[in-house]
Amino acid sequence: MNQNLYLSQEQIQLQMDYIDKLSALTQGFERSHGRPMAAYVETYGCQQNENDSERICGMLHKAGFELIEERKAADLILFNTCAVRENAELKVFGNVGALKHWKNENPERILILCGCMMQQEHIAEQIRQKYKQVDLVFGTHALYRFPELLFRILSERSRVFELGGGDVIAEDLPIVRKAxxxxxxxxxxxxxxxxxxxxxxxxxxxxxxxxxxxxxxxxxxxxxxxxxxxxxxxxxxxxxxxxxxxxxxxxxxxxxxxxxxxxxxxxxxxxxxxxxxxxxxxxxxxxxKVCKMLHLPVQAGNNRILQAMNRKYTVEEYLAKMEKARREMPHLALSTDIIVGFPGETDEEFEDTLKLLRRVQFDNVYSFLYSKREGTAASKLPDPNSHEVKQKRFERLLEVQNEIALELNQAYEGKIYDVLVEGVSKTNPDCMTGRTDTNKIVNFPGNESMVGRFIPVRITKAHTWSLNGEIWRIEHANE
Ligand code: SF4
The missing domain is CATH 3.30.750.210 (Transcription Regulator spoIIAA)
Structure with a gap:
């Protein structure tokens, strides 16, 4: 085991000291501008990135920045990026390109890129050469050093690229949680x-x-x-x-x-x-207390493809685990990830994936078109299928899955579930929205006093992605 894995108190304290130094700078800004320095943070990708952004926001907040939701009104913009799919990368490049004018208007403004995408050297090099409006780039390994790096930007006003650092665990950093x-x-x-x-x-x-x-x-x-x-x-x-x-x-x-x-x-x-x-x-x-839902990414329903993906299990082994889980928890909801159009996937191999979906009956499938990632083993495989072929398969998979999801949701109709109420529905201000422990979204008429409470709800109508319901009161039981 790497003895230096867990950062020492001294290493964390050093960053906290930089937060104090940053506070002095932001206070100076507030005095001269009559308002706090405003920071905008945008996150791409998975929950892990969201959680990292909560820590970034925590450090910014502690350093005296006001966290705002409007990008253009910010003095500091930070994109926490994702490298898993090409689309997310293109979006970041698009956003950074569009901010050239924002930076030119006021060179004191700060533009920062961090996260998985920045941990790749070829991307960082592209930013260094072509996107001069970016002040600071750091990878996932340097996240805990954000206060130190930001202080360098604010005090020296030179560009900083920090892609080094090893695998560490940093505890006790400040955090601002979204919910x-x-x-x-x-x-x-x-x-x-x-x-x-x-x-x-x-x-x-x-x-x-x-x-x-x-x-x-x-x-x-x-x-x-x-x-x-x-x-x-x-x-x-x-x-x-x-x-x-x-x-x-x-x-x-x-x-x-x-x-x-x-x-x-x-x-x-x-x-x-x-x-x-x-x-x-x-x-x-x-x-x-453990929610009766299991997200178990299978990625494909064909053993040759699974082997080419280096997933280290077969379809049969996957099914055996799912069946065991269902035996132990008959009402377990299941979800999975599928990659459509892996290099060399044939029609028959794709059909095997559809067969698996029909057999397992997943409540939810997160499907993605294969995205070639530089440096991975699959990026070197021949990929004879056209984008159109892959797109058609993708649409077919959605069709099959939507039917399955609707059918599974219809089985909820007429039954009563405890719903943890999360807030007001985005589409109907008279409706509250929450989730069952199987992660089904339930919308029902209610009021804001219910937020944070478990409310018994009778499901009245199933849709592909959500359920409608009504509050179930004890007196209903005698009707
Ligand atoms: S398990 Fe596989 S797909 Fe998941 S993060 Fe690791 S390498 Fe990527």
């Missing part, structure tokens, strides 16, 4: 799996787990501030603890989180099918 009711808690970082299409192990480093006591301390503190639902995050939560100097595995950590008073629901993501254990399935079935 109070639900919270994401990262339990580990990085990935060791090297699926052939995926860039994550290259940009997030090797697997490393936070110590259980630090995770539990964070969850306890969240519970004390009114959080009811926790999602434990990691690229592969099932291998939590492996290679560490402590004994706890993921099933044990999950059990310990469930014991914390005030936490009512616990979710987790993402799981790798090869690592999901019987012990974990038993804990899921036993612990009432």
């Amino acid at each position: 109070g009711l639900q919270a994401w808690v990262s339990i580990m970082y990085g990935c060791n799996n090297f699926c052939s299409y995926c860039v994550v192990p290259y940009v997030r480093g090797r697997e490393r787990s936070r110590r259980p006591e630090k995770i539990l301390e964070e969850v306890r503190s969240l519970a004390g501030h009114g959080t009811k639902e926790i999602t434990l995050l990691g690229q592969n939560v099932n291998s939590y603890g492996s290679g560490s100097d402590f004994e706890e595995n993921f099933a044990q950590l999950l059990t310990a989180v469930c014991r914390i008073d005030g936490i009512e629901r616990v979710r987790f993501m993402t799981s790798h099918p090869k690592d999901i254990s019987d012990e974990l399935i038993e804990v899921m079935a036993r612990e009432k």
